[in-house]
Amino acid sequence: DADLGYVLIVDRRSDRWNAVKATLLRLSNFFPGLIAVVYVLRPSGLLQKAISEVSNKFFREDFKFKVVVCSCLDELHQRIDASQLTIELGGCLFYNHQEWIDTRVSVESFSANTADIGAALRKFSRRLQDTELPNDVQSTQAVLQHQGQEYASLKTELNSANAQGETLLSLIKKPAPLATPGRRCEPWAGQLVNITAVERLLIQMDETQRTLDEFWNKHASHLKLCLQLRQFELDFRELQIVLNEDIQTISDFESDGDTVAVIDALLQQTFDCRTRCQLDLDRADALYSHASKLMTDYADSPVVLDSVRPKSIELQRMSQTLRELFIQRLESLERSRDLYHRIEKANRWCSQGVDLLASQQLEKCSSPEFAAQALADIEDFFTSASEFRDPKQFRNMFQDIITPETKSLINQVIQRLQDVQVMCDRRTVGLRQIVTRARVIRPVQTVPPEPSSLARSASHGSVQGRKESTHEVENILPAVSANVKVRHVLTELLETERVYVNEISIVLKGYRDQLLDPDPYHSGPYQVPVQLVDKTDVLFGNLPEICAFHGQILLPDLESSLSSPQLVASCFLRHTEDLHSLYSFYCQNIPQSEELRRQVGENNPFLRQCQTTLGHKLPLSAYLLKPVQRITKYQLLLKDLMKYSQCPVGSSDDVSRDDNDLQSALDAMLAVLRCVNDSMHQVAITGYQGSLAELGRLLLQGGFSMWAEGKRDRLRELRLKPMQRHVFLYERGVVLCKRVGKELDKATYQFKHLLKMSEVGLTETVHSGKGSDARKFELWLQGRHEVWVLQAPARDVKETWITEIKRVLLNQ
Incomplete structure (x- = not known):
């Protein structure tokens, strides 16, 4: 309706007409809408009405809209319906302007x-x-x-x-x-x-x-x-840090102990750690469930899936890794505990066997009754530990967890078991001969003698019989001194030494001599393998020198020193350097010998024929292990001598001196073992340009966590993770190597750096932002252009290394 235009009514009935034109002009200029027509009611006065009639004719055409002048309301009603007019205009429409x-x-x-x-x-x-x-x-x-x-x-x-x-x-x-x-x-x-x-x-x-x-x-x-998502990411980052710390914590635990008590402590430590970490694992499981719910609820959202899925996978992997670490560690510790429990049980069984043999009074054992009782005791002793009758089974039970350290220990235990069984078997043979002889009834021919000669004959026969019986017992059973246990250990030392010399002599004669000069009458149809031609030095190492030393020097010296433990200790002290040089060289050659045997094969026809000729049940590799077993046997025997010859309080100075000599001999043999073990590690060094012999004697070796920093880089330790390095300390240098290979017995050491001792400085205590670490020390070059921070696995290891390094630096 607004488009048709507005209809306006101007009521001038009570006003003067002269203001109408001005009003219409204002409407024309300022009215906001379209005006269709304007109705004007004339004034009711005669004068004003007359004026309107005149002026209307002059300005009606001055506007764009139509102007209609009405004389009265009736005229207006004719044009506009009364229903559309207000009451003032004669209509019925009520209108209140305000x-x-x-x-x-x-x-x-x-x-x-x-x-x-x-x-x-x-x-x-x-x-x-x-x-x-x-x-x-x-x-x-x-x-x-x-x-x-x-x-x-x-x-x-x-x-x-x-x-x-x-x-x-x-x-x-x-x-x-x-x-x-x-x-x-x-x-x-x-x-x-x-x-x-x-x-x-x-x-x-x-x-x-x-x-x-x-x-x-x-x-x-x-x-x-x-x-x-942000809360999930925050929780994930926090859990990631916590789980990494848990994984690092369980990884930093000591891998194994050397006694049942230590392993029990490690087990308890692992159980406590698992209890603490279980809370973190529960949080990880809850967060993983929340991630799964997010991915399910927003399966159509790529943003959610791209953000949550990788983190949930990583969270599950870390949780699984931590659980597997606990399972593997607990299984390994349980197996190790079982191993050391059996080792301790075997050692106790061996000690009981030695004590049993030493406690049997040989004078009484000449009587059949006492011999039978002693024989029954030995049989009961064997029955009490039937699990140790087969040493091979003992080794096979723990084949998957054997390390170089435990391998040597197991070999020692097996050797000791075999030695005790040999001694018990020998004693059993002697006792059975006594019992058997007593059961034999000899027929006696009756000849009536003279009374006097009968008495003399009876008396002479009785004495002569006792002498023969005693003489036979003395030939079967070794004489034992007042200190039975010490004497038995000394006898075991001498007897096992003789067996050792005899065994390696037979091996050299049956294998090495056949390789050097095959016997045409005994070599058979099999020829010497091509791989072994001119390789006897590699296959046997310096075993001939070891055999000559033991057979011509050490064994005679032990035979002459068997009267007292002090002489035995002096014997070992005199030959410490010889044992060290001989066995270090032999152990260094073991990898080359094993590789050569691997190329040839244990089942090579020539080697099998040599084994058959010698009547050996075990292959050549078992006998080439004898030197390693023997060098570890000495410290065990010396420990037994120390145990059974402990001087009581108030003993004389001579007895105390004997104990000191035994302790010195024991320390010397342990040092030889360490040096031999170190030399075996030294053989595995690869990539070193030069001769390690130029660095002098190897003093120490072991694994360290290490940080390297320069003079301009003092914060590198805080930024980088530690390097794992195997360190070799020589008299004239420190060799830093990286261990390559996971298997302990097949690992090699890749050469990384050499520090000359003439240029090295030592800082015993390392300070950082969190204080000093009792396991750390520094090696640095002149001017501290290069600084190497080493963290030992334990504090006592650090003290050992610092003591040795200071000794080397002071002796320069």
């Missing part, structure tokens, strides 16, 4: 408020769309809280504006009754425009509020999802 103005002002105010809210909502929506998802939990929570507050504020304004519109609409539809006569309570036709405008605004408000709610719910869900 009320219309107030209503229109309220509508315009509501419309402006709605527009402002709409602008604020559009600005808020753009701000939400431009929001970048934060990368941490705190920022995400802050964004979610801040934007949530903004959303709540806008919702409050929307609700307030909506309530204002509802109130305004109700007032327009049902205005308050006034005391005006003829006023109707229903809205008149002119108010429908306002009602329509308010209803339209309210509909827009409802649509805006619904759009805002949908947009905010979607945006808030994204923010909450982002918060869940």
